[in-house]
Amino acid sequence: MSLSNCSLPVLGFAAFSGTGKTTLLEKLLPQLVESGVRIAMVKHAHHEFDVDKPGKDSYRLRKAGASQMLISSRNRNALMTETPEEEYTLNQLLSRLDQNRADLVLVEGFKHESFPKIELRRDELAKQWLHKEDKNIIAIACDSNPDSDLPTLDINDVPAICGFILRWMEGHKAQTATCDSLSPTMLSVDAGREKILAAIDEPTSSEVHPLESLSGRVLSEDVIAPVNVPSSTNSAMDGFAIRSDDLERDSYQIVGEIYAGHGLGIPLQKGECVRIMTGAPVPEGADTVVMREQAAMDGDLVMFDTRKGAIRPGQNVRQAGEDLKKGTAVFYAGTRLNAASVGMMASLGFNEAKCYKPLTVALFSTGDEVQAPGTTARESCIYDANRFTVRSMLENLGCRILDLGIIEDSEQALTNTLTTAMEKADVVISSGGVSVGDADYIKNVLDALGDINFWRVNMRPGRPLAFGKLGDTPFFGLPGNPVAVMVTFLQFVEPAIRKMQGDVNWQPQRFSAVTQEKIRSRLGRTEYTRGIYSISANGQIEVRSTGSQGSGILRSMHEANCLIEVSPEVESAEVGDRVNIIPLVSRL
Numbered sequence: 406m407s408l409s410n411c412s413l414p415v416l417g418f419a420a421f422s423g424t425g426k427t428t429l430l431e432k433l434l435p436q437l438v439e440s441g442v443r444i445a446m447v448k449h450a451h452h453e454f455d456v457d458k459p460g461k462d463s464y465r466l467r468k469a470g471a472s473q474m475l476i477s478s479r480n481r482n483a484l485m486t487e488t489p490e491e492e493y494t495l496n497q498l499l500s501r502l503d504q505n506r507a508d509l510v511l512v513e514g515f516k517h518e519s520f521p522k523i524e525l526r527r528d529e530l531a532k533q534w535l536h537k538e539d540k541n542i543i544a545i546a547c548d549s550n551p552d553s554d555l556p557t558l559d560i561n562d563v564p565a566i567c568g569f570i571l572r573w574m575e576g577h578k579a580q581t582a583t584c585d586s587l588s589p590t591m592l593s594v595d596a597g598r599e600k601i602l603a604a605i606d607e608p609t610s611s612e613v614h615p616l617e618s619l620s621g622r623v624l625s626e627d628v629i630a631p632v633n634v635p636s637s638t639n640s641a642m643d644g645f646a647i648r649s650d651d652l653e654r655d656s657y658q659i660v661g662e663i664y665a666g667h668g669l670g671i672p673l674q675k676g677e678c679v680r681i682m683t684g685a686p687v688p689e690g691a692d693t694v695v696m697r698e699q700a701a702m703d704g705d706l707v708m709f710d711t712r713k714g715a716i717r718p719g720q721n722v723r724q725a726g727e728d729l730k731k732g733t734a735v736f737y738a739g740t741r742l743n744a745a746s747v748g749m750m751a752s753l754g755f756n757e758a759k760c761y762k763p764l765t766v767a768l769f770s771t772g773d774e775v776q777a778p779g780t781t782a783r784e785s786c787i788y789d790a791n792r793f794t795v796r797s798m799l800e801n802l803g804c805r806i807l808d809l810g811i812i813e814d815s816e817q818a819l820t821n822t823l824t825t826a827m828e829k830a831d832v833v834i835s836s837g838g839v840s841v842g843d844a845d846y847i848k849n850v851l852d853a854l855g856d857i858n859f860w861r862v863n864m865r866p867g868r869p870l871a872f873g874k875l876g877d878t879p880f881f882g883l884p885g886n887p888v889a890v891m892v893t894f895l896q897f898v899e900p901a902i903r904k905m906q907g908d909v910n911w912q913p914q915r916f917s918a919v920t921q922e923k924i925r926s927r928l929g930r931t932e933y934t935r936g937i938y939s940i941s942a943n944g945q946i947e948v949r950s951t952g953s954q955g956s957g958i959l960r961s962m963h964e965a966n967c968l969i970e971v972s973p974e975v976e977s978a979e980v981g982d983r984v985n986i987i988p989l990v991s992r993l
């Protein structure tokens with residue numbers, strides 16, 4: 406059996422009952438979590454098990470015929486699926502985990518399924534050894550000396566077991582990086598990205614930016630609220646402010662009017678009310694506002710119609726500091742500001758903030774067949790699309806662009822361009838000329854100016870990729886095909902740029918969706934199919950491809966709202982299978 410539904414390391418614990426499996430896991434989990442590992446657990450149970458409770462709504466709805474019951478609250482959700490015909494296999498169960506929220510899957514039970522396990526054994530139970538029968542056992546944790554060459558751990562030494570698992574996970578990662586390669590010189594997407602990120606530095610220099618140009622910038626220091634927002638307790642409605650210890654009255658005497666930006670000046674007494682506008686400060690003594698729609702006035706008296714709604718103490722009042730409290734950290738360094746956060750900065754009274762310096766990115770295209778848009782079409786030539794897709798994605802990330810145009814196919818022209826680029830820019834990006842058939846002069850020039858590696862990444866589109874440094878300046882040589890340019894930008898360049906910008910909170914979004922059609926896939930290769938996802942009538946995220954997937958078909962990127970990412974472990978993605986999607990909204 407293969408665990409093709411799971412891209413995470415899966416590790417089981419095999420033991421006879423009475424060994425103390427759950428007690429051990431209870432001690433092990435906090436140590437793994439402490440080491441930064443997010444754990445998902447799969448546990449086998451007896452066939453009568455039920456997490457639901459008789460009498461609860463979910464229980465009643467299941468008994469009434471819901472064969473799947475998804476129940477959710479603010480803090481957790483649970484999916485209960487009736488499986489009267491056949492129990493799910495471990496692989497089927499794994500597909501139901503949100504694999505983006507975990508780094509490791511631990512399994513209790515499923516001892517007849519084939520996946521890596523640690524044998525747990527206590528001598529006092531006098532049971533037979535499991536590793537003699539089960540070839541999937543990779544280590545033994547026990548309190549005696551087994552007759553085995555497998556790594557042996559002390560079952561009572563939880564830190565040692567934790568350390569073993571962490572090392573095993575590292576090994577798993579390295580293996581995935583190479584076993585998804587068709588040839589040993591090919592890199593997996595993850596391995597390529599890790600190599601790039603390891604070579605990229607975080608920013609050190611910052612500068613003060615005015616409020617007007619803060620959107621898209623990354624803060625280089627924490628922002629502490631200098632004031633309360635709102636600054637005073639104020640009304641959320643146009644109406645009448647009264648005291649909550651004075652609700653049982655038939656009428657109130659109107660003693661004044663308060664507009665936003667003004668105050669009453671005197672405390673409100675029992676029996677009194679004040680007309681108040683939205684945003685106006687609630688006077689001392691008052692703490693409740695009744696909407697104007699509920700009020701009937703008679704001279705300087707007002708009556709409230711409680712049939713239109715009971716009056717709750719404290720209603721329609723916004724407390725001082727309920728949005729942002731003076732003295733608290735509002736943003737941390739590494740936050741990229743957007744429309745909402747720029748608005749928050751303004752509401753705190755800031756007219757500037759310290760941010761990391763914007764990056765300047767030098768950009769050029771290569772290829773004698775590539776010509777600038779706006780020029781008369783030459784025979785067998787193509788207009789330069791790549792410089793503009795890359796430019797647009799860079800601008801979306803808040804980069805400044807140094808556009809060096811299209812570089813003619815000559816060693817001298819390329820040398821001159823790269824020399825200028827590495828001097829003036831923080832990052833250099835080219836497109837074209839990185840595949841096997843390309844003129845050696847490109848490699849010669851890059852070799853002379855820096856340390857650039859030509860990679861073949863196990864992905865489609867986007868197999869050829871050059872990365873390295875020109876002096877200290879990172880260089881990306883993206884493949885020429887227009888879709889390959891965009892996909893490699895999203896997978897490799899964007900994470901690197903964000904790291905250089907100091908954007909510490911970013912992770913590409915990934916969802917799981919049910920595919921409506923067979924998606925191209927090949928074991929060992931990451932496939933990025935351009936897709937269109939939507940929500941079905943029953944609330945399920947579904948996805949289909951945009952059609953032709955040639956890496957020169959730029960229209961496929963335009964029509965897509967996501968990339969369907971089929972990981973190297975997946976042999977085939979058939980109709981109805983779950984696949985990962987990477988939404989493109991806000992990234993292009």
Ligand SMILES: Nc1nc2c(c(=O)[nH]1)N[C@H]1C(S)=C(S)[C@@H](COP(=O)(O)OP(=O)(O)OC[C@H]3O[C@@H](n4cnc5c(N)ncnc54)[C@H](O)[C@@H]3O)O[C@H]1N2
Binds near residue numbers: 836842843889
């Ligand atoms: N024998 C092999 N041939 C190719 C391989 C391979 O592994 N073995 N890889 C293929 C893949 S995959 C890609 S992607 C391309 C990448 O090649 P290059 O990076 O060297 O790019 P070029 O050959 O210069 O161009 C490829 C293609 O893209 C068009 N192009 C180039 N620049 C632009 C631009 N600025 N705007 C629009 N279109 C552009 C160019 O005309 C070509 O059609 O290599 C495959 N071949």
Ligand code: MOO
Binds near residue numbers: 866886888
């Ligand atoms: O990178 Mo190429 O097909 O993968 O376009």
